[in-house]
Amino acid sequence: MTENVLITICLLLLCTIVFCDISNNEIEQCNLPKKIKDEIASYAPVVEKIINETVYGKYKGTTYDHLADFIDKFGNRIAGSSNLENAIDYMLNKSIQFNLENVHxxxxxxxxxxxxKESATLLEPRYQSLAMLGLGSSIGTPPEGIRAEAVxxxxxxELKNISKKxxxxxxxxxxxxxxxxxSVQYRDYAASTSASYGGVATLVRSITPFSLNTPHTGWQDYNDNxxxxxxxxxxxxxxxMLRRMYERGEKIVIELKMEAKNLPPATSRNTVGEIVGHSEPQKIVIISGHLDSWDVGQGAMDDGGGAFLSWNSAVxxxxxxxxxxxxIRTILWTAEEEGLVGAFAYVKAHxxxxxxxxxxxxxxxxxxxxxxxxYSGIPDVGCILQExxxxxxxxNATQLQQPADGAPDLTEWLQEGIPGASLLNEAERYFWFxxxxxxxxxAENPEALDxxxxxxxxxAYIVANLSFDMPRNSTDYLHKV
Ligand SMILES: [Zn+2]
Incomplete structure (x- = not known):
């Protein structure tokens, strides 16, 4: 996921941590008509069938296998690369092969x-090559690099306090x-904030709670002017280590070399396939993940897993x-990592x-x-989802929390009040990778994916098949069902 919408996500995360778990009380306050509860309960045999086929039966292991085929074939897939476009072609063909409809x-x-190419080298107080990754949208250095003392x-x-230095x-x-x-605000705004005081380059501690000396890249934003x-x-x-050296008063000199370039925009695609509704086809339930990734690692977790979870659900x-x-429409978003670019374009076009x-x-x-x-939406959305x-x-997947903060591409829709959900999963190690x-x-596991x-x-199936629409503003109609 990316963080172009930093403030929103901060609020969402704070919200999650502080007060937004759905308490038993709140669920007890749900006042859904018995008819609705009975209708949802009537899906138990369908759910049992889907679980049996997917977790134990014919489709056991298929989400992992499809994903592994894809990852081993393409590796990582950054926006603008021919690799991403080849991966999109592959998914369009595969969607047709697996009988999805209106594939395009x-x-x-x-x-x-x-x-x-890029490198960062500590020259003083001693020589050491520093593991690093340039941040997305960063300009490069001159070919000979930037060699300078570090603060x-x-x-x-703290930067403001030492701004004169x-x-x-x-x-x-x-x-x-x-x-x-x-914490991601430091990755996003380190460069422009430092430049405003005359800094010549920035090196930002990776945004992760755990490290085995692995740098973590991500998009960053320059301020205009x-x-x-x-x-x-x-x-x-x-x-x-650099902080310890600095606090001892040691002089730190670093040489940074980066060939990074921003080329003209490229054409990419959001990948779409459907199972057309049998009686209200104009009404849509979207299941999605983003197909693009960063240009390091394999993008298997971010967001190959999410993309194939959605795609294979439809299949x-x-x-x-x-x-x-x-x-039911499955969308594999493009250019999520560069600031939800594919999703913003899709929302506008649709x-x-x-x-x-x-x-x-x-x-x-x-x-x-x-x-x-x-989930995100009015309380009755939570009541329906809990049922x-x-x-x-x-x-063991009965828990409900809010908001739907694992769904960055849905940001605009969720802010408009369209009800939605992301996967609540054992994601404690997500930011390690x-x-x-x-x-x-x-980082992926076949049983968890199943x-x-x-x-x-x-x-997706139950919501798309219920006799009533998911409520957005008023729930009056629910009580007349
Ligand atoms: Zn992602």
Whole structure:
């Protein structure tokens, strides 16, 4: 996931941590009519069938196998690369091969940033090569590199306090990891903030709670009207070491070389396939993940897992003959990592469909063992989803939380009040791998993917097939059902 919408995500994360777990009380206050509860409960046999086929039967292991085929074939897939476009072609063909309907790509212009060769070398007080990754959208250095003395700060406030010492220096940020949503501001704004005090480059401690000396890349944003300076991430271990040296008063000199370039925008595509609804096809339930990734590791976890969870859910529903009243549409977003570029373009191009979006789902915060869903929407959406989740005790996926903060591509729709959900899963280790060379197939697990697929497919099918729409504003009609 990316963080173009930093403030929103910060609020969402704070919200999650502090007060937004659905308490038993709140669920007890649900006042759904018995008829609705009975209707949802009547899906127990369908859920049992989907779980049996996906977790134990014919489709056991298929989400993992499809994903592994794809990952081994393409590896990582950054926006603007021919590798991503080849991967999109492959998914379009595969969607047709697996009988999805209305399969097509929707074109969108995406940023095209290329990393090139890069290195950071500690020259004083001693020689050491520093593991690093340039940050997305960063400019490069001159060919001979930037060689400068470094200052080390823990925060933007600390930088401000020593602002007179910053001119001509490389600024190293050794900020504490609080949470991804809060700490990522240092990756996003280190360069422009440092440049405003005369800094010549920045090195930012990777945004991760755990490190085996692995740098974690990600997008960064330059402010308009401030000199652009090169910016990269370094490992937690090296950031800590540089801080210790700095606090001892040792002179630190670093040489940074980066060939990074921003090329003209490229054409990419959002990948779309459907199971057309049998009686209300104009109404849509979306299941999604993003197909692009960073240019390191394999993008198996971020977001290969989420993309294939959604894609294979549609494939399994189709194969099982489970065609719902409403249309189930799977979307594999492009250029999520560069600031939700594919999703923003899609929302704009599909404005006339917004009123018909019944429910939107994305998984982009890991596909580890599922526990349930995280949702956004009015309280009755939670009440309905909890009734649905009560059908999943056998795979232990009955928990409901809010908001749906693992669904960055849905940001605009969720802010508009369209009800939606992301996957609640055992994502505690998600940011260990995120945007690093460690994001490989080894972060994925076949059993966890099977359970997540069974849950995801079942929820999408039930919501798409209910006799009533998911409520957005008023729930009056629910009580007249
Ligand atoms: Zn992602």
């Amino acid at each position: 790509g929707e074109k969108v212009q995406v940023p095209h940033w290329v990393r090139g 080390v700060v823990k925060s933007f406030d 910053v001119k001509g220096k490389i600024v190293v940020f050794d900020q504490e990891y609080v949470s991804y949503g809060i 401030i000199t652009k300076i090169p910016t990269a991430c370094i490992t937690v271990e090296d950031a800590n 399994i529903l189709k194969a099982l003959g489970l065609r719902a009243k409403r249309t 404005k006339n469909e917004t009123k018909n979006l019944n429910f939107v789902m994305e998984s982009d915060e890991g596909t580890f063992t599922p526990h349930g869903l995280k 649905i989740l009560n059908l999943f005790p056998t795979i 995120h945007h690093s060379a460690a994001d490989t197939m080894d 359970k997540a697929t069974a849950l995801w497919a079942s929820v």
